[in-house]
Amino acid sequence: MNLDLGESELAFRDKARAWLRAHVPAEPLPPTDSAEGFAARRAWEAELAAGRWSVVSWPEQFGGRGATLLEWVLFEEEYYRAGAPVRVAQNGISLLAPILFAHGTPQQQQRCLPRLADGTEIWAQCWSEPEAGSDLASLRSTAVRDEARGGWLLSGAKTWSSRAAFADRGFGLFRSDPEARRHSGLTYFLFPLDAEGLTVRPIPQLDGNPGFAELFFDEVFVPDEDVLGAPGDGWRVAMSTAGNERGLSLRSPGRFCAAADRLLHLWCERGASLPEARDRVADAWIAAEAYRLYTFGTVTKLAEGGEVGAEGSVNKLFWSQLDVGLHETALELLGPEAELRDAEGAWADGYLFSLGGPIYAGTNEIQRNIVAERLLGLPRGTR
Amino acid sequence: MRFALTEEQRAFAESLDDLLTAAEAPAAARAWGAGDTGPGLRLWGRLARLGLHALRLPEEYGGLGAGPVETVVAFERLGRHPAPGPYVESAVVAPVLLGVAGAPRFASPDALAEGREIVTFAAPPWTPLALDAEAASRVLVLDGHTLREAEVGAGRRSVDASRRLHEVAARGELGGVTARTAAAALDEAALACAAVLLGAGRRLLAEAVSYAGVRRQFGRAIGEYQALKHALADVRVGLDFAEPLLYRAALSLGEEAPEAARDVSAAKVAAAGAAHRAARTALQVHGAVGYTLEHDLGMWVTKVRALMGAWGTPAVHRSRVLAAVAPDAAVGRRD
Numbered sequence: 001m002n003l004d005l006g007e008s009e010l011a012f013r014d015k016a017r018a019w020l021r022a023h024v025p026a027e028p029l030p031p032t033d034s035a036e037g038f039a040a041r042r043a044w045e046a047e048l049a050a051g052r053w054s055v056v057s058w059p060e061q062f063g064g065r066g067a068t069l070l071e072w073v074l075f076e077e078e079y080y081r082a083g084a085p086v087r088v089a090q091n092g093i094s095l096l097a098p099i100l101f102a103h104g105t106p107q108q109q110q111r112c113l114p115r116l117a118d119g120t121e122i123w124a125q126c127w128s129e130p131e132a133g134s135d136l137a138s139l140r141s142t143a144v145r146d147e148a149r150g151g152w153l154l155s156g157a158k159t160w161s162s163r164a165a166f167a168d169r170g171f172g173l174f175r176s177d178p179e180a181r182r183h184s185g186l187t188y189f190l191f192p193l194d195a196e197g198l199t200v201r202p203i204p205q206l207d208g209n210p211g212f213a214e215l216f217f218d219e220v221f222v223p224d225e226d227v228l229g230a231p232g233d234g235w236r237v238a239m240s241t242a243g244n245e246r247g248l249s250l251r252s253p254g255r256f257c258a259a260a261d262r263l264l265h266l267w268c269e270r271g272a273s274l275p276e277a278r279d280r281v282a283d284a285w286i287a288a289e290a291y292r293l294y295t296f297g298t299v300t301k302l303a304e305g306g307e308v309g310a311e312g313s314v315n316k317l318f319w320s321q322l323d324v325g326l327h328e329t330a331l332e333l334l335g336p337e338a339e340l341r342d343a344e345g346a347w348a349d350g351y352l353f354s355l356g357g358p359i360y361a362g363t364n365e366i367q368r369n370i371v372a373e374r375l376l377g378l379p380r381g382t383r
Numbered sequence: 384m385r386f387a388l389t390e391e392q393r394a395f396a397e398s399l400d401d402l403l404t405a406a407e408a409p410a411a412a413r414a415w416g417a418g419d420t421g422p423g424l425r426l427w428g429r430l431a432r433l434g435l436h437a438l439r440l441p442e443e444y445g446g447l448g449a450g451p452v453e454t455v456v457a458f459e460r461l462g463r464h465p466a467p468g469p470y471v472e473s474a475v476v477a478p479v480l481l482g483v484a485g486a487p488r489f490a491s492p493d494a495l496a497e498g499r500e501i502v503t504f505a506a507p508p509w510t511p512l513a514l515d516a517e518a519a520s521r522v523l524v525l526d527g528h529t530l531r532e533a534e535v536g537a538g539r540r541s542v543d544a545s546r547r548l549h550e551v552a553a554r555g556e557l558g559g560v561t562a563r564t565a566a567a568a569l570d571e572a573a574l575a576c577a578a579v580l581l582g583a584g585r586r587l588l589a590e591a592v593s594y595a596g597v598r599r600q601f602g603r604a605i606g607e608y609q610a611l612k613h614a615l616a617d618v619r620v621g622l623d624f625a626e627p628l629l630y631r632a633a634l635s636l637g638e639e640a641p642e643a644a645r646d647v648s649a650a651k652v653a654a655a656g657a658a659h660r661a662a663r664t665a666l667q668v669h670g671a672v673g674y675t676l677e678h679d680l681g682m683w684v685t686k687v688r689a690l691m692g693a694w695g696t697p698a699v700h701r702s703r704v705l706a707a708v709a710p711d712a713a714v715g716r717r718d
Binding site: 005009278279281289299300301367369372379 | 384385386387388389392452588592595596603604606607609611612613615616617619620623624625627628630631633634649652653656697698701702704705708709711712
């Protein structure tokens with residue numbers, strides 16, 4: 001057992017650090033989900049790609065560096081430590097790309113991956129529906145076969161679609177077999193958000209910006225070449241990304257380590273006014289460190305051929321609660337200034353963002369059911 | 384980077400598990416608490432034959448020369464099975480103190496490794512009382528970095544009946560160790576204690592899950608109720624994220640890294656918190672039967688509470704973490 005980095009890993013980290021130091025914008029960009037903030041981040045994706053730092057773990061032919069999982073973790077640590085911008089390409093990178101690599105045709109990979117890597121196309125996930133949230137398998141949006149044109153007609157509504165207000169393309173599940181129930185008879189589709197018959201209604205989030213949108217589909221045509229995986233196999237295909245979202249990729253440890261460091265800084269400045277926050281500050285640092293170390297355990301497991309599986313739910317429960325707790329402690333230290341969104345450090349906005357964590361990617365209540373039933377082996381039974 | 388146990392370490396953990404299961408550690412703990420040390424001492428001898436007491440003795444002293452990672456592996460298993468006796472003191476503190484050149488020879492390494500010598504320590508202020516001074520053949524006080532003979536005083540009752548504590552008075556000086564060695568001994572004792580807490584937490588979770596699967600109310604297993612499922616899932620999350628902190632601390636101690644104190648303290652805080660949550664939840668899941676002395680569950684519930692404060696309270700350890708990661712803070716020190 002060791003946590004030592006090899007020479008090539010240290011070299012990789014140093015290279016990433018140097019590049020980020022030279023390129024990360026000195027001033028914070030406008031909010032992610034504003035028109036100007038989105039445009040600035042799209043340009044940032046292009047800059048990352050030009051330096052070949054946008055998708056380090058991908059093969060070189062698609063713009064990556066063929067980095068190992070450990071190197072990816074190191075890159076993320078550096079990324080957050082450098083205070084680099086929130087990435088609008090993140091959902092495409094962590095949710096869609098692994099599926100494209102696993103299930104996409106060579107043509108789909110060629111068509112989608114390079115444009116995903118350099119921010120030319122930003123992708124929005126389209127999972128939830130008005131009546132299918134935690135119970136995703138009850139989704140009702142339909143895909144009807146259009147033999148004449150060689151494709152499918154999508155109809156129905158999707159909602160809470162992150163980044164859809166400004167993104168270019170979407171991916172999601174539709175019911176292609178009306179006779180099938182629940183997890184069967186679903187198909188995974190890729191589609192442009194400006195397609196004919198598709199209406200995007202941006203929805204402002206608690207911070208006032210349209211971080212997600214509602215999508216209405218009225219016989220939106222999608223050609224066969226934009227079906228990902230086999231028709232009817234969509235659930236199985238999609239679940240490989242759900243594990244990814246809950247598990248490693250969406251919340252890299254670097255994010256929490258950087259936030260914990262900022263909290264410690266705040267504690268040094270403000271602790272005298274609230275000494276009773278001491279234990280929570282210590283616990284926030286300990287939790288961020290635990291998350292970092294846990295990730296190294298996961299990296300080891302995956303490198304040795306293991307799988308994450310339902311442990312992804314343990315992970316999601318931990319990081320989402322760590323994030324809320326850390327921000328709550330920071331706000332307490334800020335006293336009456338806590339509510340100010342224009343205060344230094346933008347803790348209020350960070351707090352609002354953290355509140356989404358226990359909800360998205362499967363609510364924490366659903367995650368607890370998964371942990372209890374699949375890891376602990378408690379009886380499923382009725383709820 | 385490889386942050387996982389080796390096959391050999393896993394096999395050692397399993398052999399400890401097998402031995403402790405077969406030896407009926409809970410029965411030995413009950414007897415120990417009632418003043419009959421016989422079964423507990425027999426278990427002590429069997430664990431010594433498996434190599435537990437020799438783990439941390441250097442090879443030149445006839446030990447196995449294992450490191451703090453093995454301490455965590457072994458003591459996590461001792462937490463799952465409530466083996467009574469001063470294991471932290473005799474199998475961690477004593478060998479760490481003995482294993483450096485020039486240290487006072489307060490015990491023969493052979494006798495220690497074979498389990499014939501049972502050493503216990505008080506180490507104020509973290510550990511003001513000596514555990515199991517009656518059963519020990521040698522009672523010492525680690526006073527700063529001076530080792531002294533101890534005069535055993537009044538017995539004190541712990542919430543964990545199998546922890547038989549005694550007041551001690553420091554007497555004649557046996558010699559000194561370096562500040563670094565004294566600190567390493569205290570840190571590794573705290574880490575071993577954290578490992579026992581982690582193991583106890585894992586056992587409490589397993590007991591609660593097992594009970595929730597068989598106990599039926601309102602026509603169904605109580606484990607079907609989400610109120611219990613969610614509480615037990617939270618226990619699992621706490622334990623899973625405490626564990627890597629323990630192994631990180633073990634690596635830091637083994638390397639004599641400057642952040643070892645910080646890492647040990649983080650591990651102790653996290654293990655105490657996770658085990659406490661496990662204890663409270665497991666007791667609640669069991670209901671009244673868990674609250675009885677007739678059921679074994681209470682052994683872990685009370686052990687967890689006792690060990691939370693042993694070898695440094697959560698407050699002490701949080702202070703050490705903050706002192707390391709926020710040295711410029713204007714407040715928050717608690718020495």
